[in-house]
Amino acid sequence: MTTIKIADAIADLLRDGMPVRFEAYDGSGTGPEDSPITLELVNQRGLAYLLTAPGDLGLARAYAAGDLVVHGAHPGDPYELARRLKGHTKFRKVSPGEIVALVRGLGFANLKPPPPPPQEHLPRWRRAMEGLRHSMGRDAEAISHHYDVSNAFYRHVLGPSMAYTCAVYPDADATLEEAQHEKFDLVARKLDLKPGQRLLDVGCGWGGMVIHAAKEYGVKALGVTLSQQQADWGKEAIDREGLGDVAEIRHLDYRDVFETGFDAISSIGLTEHIGVRNYPSYFGFLRDHLKPEGRLLNHSITRHHNRREETGAFIDRYVFPDGELIGSGTHIKEAQDAGLEVMHSENLRMHYAMTLRDWNRNLVDNWDACVDEVGIGTARVWGIYMASCRLGFEWNEIQLHQVLAVRTGDDGSDGFPLRPSW
Incomplete structure (x- = not known):
């Protein structure tokens, strides 16, 4: 089984490329080496967040949980990080063959969604089960x-x-x-x-x-x-x-x-x-x-x-x-x-x-x-x-x-x- 480097896989999935330095816990890295900001993926749970909720939501989950660490920007004001990532967080369309290769290379376990961080609210469909949108109770x-x-x-x-x-x-x-x-x-x-x-x-x-x-x-x-x-x-x-x-x-x-x-x-x-x-x-x-x-x-x-x-x-x-x-x-x-x-x-x-x-x-x-x-x-x-x-x-x-x-x-x-x- 061919092992895929995590950083290469993430960079390849991004529709518009990796605008900052990205380093993963398997030792791989991608993105500009002279970037003033580095994203460090520190564990497998963070990878699972990124893969199972592509885009802003997966990044937010990994970041809130501490699985994605930012170097070069204060967490209280990550404006420069947000500016550089803007327009670069969406995944491209992936063919069935690419999905199979990705699963084989990264491991099936990484496609099992971990529980979301406690800061996350219920998704819209779950909220709908608890009351109509903008009813007094749900509001x-x-x-x-x-x-x-x-x-x-x-x-x-x-x-x-x-x-x-x-x-x-x-x-x-x-x-x-x-x-x-x-x-x-x-x-x-x-x-x-x-x-x-x-x-x-x-x-x-x-x-x-x-x-x-x-x-x-x-x-x-x-x-x-x-x-x-x-x-x-x-x-x-x-x-x-x-x-x-x-x-x-x-x-x-x-x-x-x-x-x-x-x-x-x-x-x-x-x-x-x-x-x-x-x-x-x-x-x-x-x-x-x-x-x-x-x-x-x-x-x-x-x-x-x-x-x-x-x-x-x-x-x-x-x-x-x-x-x-x-x-x-x-x-x-x-x-x-x-x-x-x-x-x-x-x-x-x-x-x-x-x-x-x-x-x-x-x-x-x-x-x-x-x-x-x-x-x-x-x-x-x-x-x-x-x-x-x-x-x-x-x-x-x-x-x-x-x-x-x-x-x-x-x-x-x-x-x-x-x-x-x-």
Whole structure:
């Protein structure tokens, strides 16, 4: 039986070649010898991960499990690794004869899938057995998987703002905290918040927008989130700020909010989780909860096109289970079809690339504390996830849109000035 060198086999399977140095536990190596980054496959389980889940998912499994070790890049910010691997992780089509030769050369045992790392969520077909996609129960489970990790971990990565959405950088030298403050303030200005008004913030996270609106604009703000840990943190933050009489956070699905007649609604980072097929009911619900001339600001990650496209396996299994993205044109269409008048749309794509850059830096700076809090596997997953997403924004594969709309009055009044005031 002919033995195949592992590095040669992997390099041959890759559709576009090996862009970094790759070395395997059998002593083989491939890829440019002068590469500043080396991937080291340290054991047989890692090989089985690569072969049984070709592409991003297999790489993620081996990396999270510690079977694929990166040299030359910090695991908290593997941006350079992600940049070099981009477009080089897919396997080419393999003929039946090549499969037979591969099995003979590498061993049949390497084609038996090992159990996935504990950080991995169930595949879509398994989740479907536990409830319809974007049902209240399944949404609650998906949100818990991503957000109920550890408030301390998020504090290390996100910084004092605890804002896990795209910041808005007033200039290139602004700090992450300055940019997150500007994001919340931009939302408030677009909503034209005034003292005494009522704001509903759906998908409120740790309460950043609720606190900003109540503290800086004097509104009475209600936030809702499906994450219990976020709600607990937000309630404590409200108490620390002494805002208990004007700000509230509930552990609640937005669909269960019973109050109506809000002057403004902010949705910052929720639309990604609700499912495209639910957009009509989502925008309809928000419209029905606004008073006439009440404004909606929808802040969401979008695609650069409006075609339906499933999220990749790595993001779906490790980061955002059941997450769905589509273009801003679909957001605008569905908002209009729900009876909202769309007044303005803004693309903040590069701001999100900068936000992810700064989150990666925070992860590096607090690496030991993050590992102590969530474990080395989860910390690695977060490093590669944020670095990869940064590339997606830089390459215009994904975008970030703020869409401003209003519930126009029966007489056509919208309450807007002739020119934007924000």
